């Protein structure tokens with residue numbers, strides 16, 4: 001089997017990607033993701049996952065239902081724990097060992113996030129899922145992904161989306177949009193690209209952790225990336 005390019009990766013999955021046709025969490029998507037992750041695990045890569053909560057609740061939507069922003073953000077963070085538990089179950093069903101570590105303590109369902117503990121789990125070959133974001137309101141799970149990647153010394157953030165990279169405009173709305181193969185962090189920030197928030201870009205830029213935006217729904221894309229093939233858009 002080919003040697004992987006990376007020893008340790010951080011995979012960011014959005015919460016919304018887990019839902020389809022009115023199902024908040026679509027079991028077939030969970031299963032598909034678990035199988036894709038398994039291929040990379042079998043290469044010997046250490047994998048950490050940050051999952052979003054947008055399929056269940058986003059803090060930004062709180063005002064619409066008469067809930068203040070901070071309360072809404074905490075609801076969003078709890079939503080990521082539900083998704084984290086779902087992906088944990090799918091990974092374990094596919095024979096992988098996992099630990100869910102959260103920034104908000106929830107002793108009955110997961111471990112608290114402790115960096116050293118996360119590193120130890122990864123060294124032992126367990127897939128570590130980071131839940132509850134950073135534990136602070138006004139942040140996103142993209143920023144969480146950047147922060148945790150830096151903390152655990154991951155070599156790359158792989159942001160799995162529904163599109164195959166970063167485009168000049170939204171390719172689902174603008175047929176003239178073209179894809180970038182590579183971008184610098186400065187360009188990504190200057191162009192105001194909505195693919196990730198500025199906090200996430202800045203954290204990765206300062207700590208020299210590249211981000212690759214790729215289509216998580218295309219079979220073996222994640223595996224190809226782990227083996228060093230150029231897939232999606234590389235931001236570095």
Ligand code: UDP
Nearest residue numbers: 015052053054059073076077133134139141
């Ligand atoms: N959130 C937060 N702090 C964090 C991470 C997340 O307050 O450190 C909240 C925020 O309200 C966000 C929600 O959790 O809208 C869900 O996360 P996100 O929107 O990043 O999920 P995704 O878009 O990836 O599904």
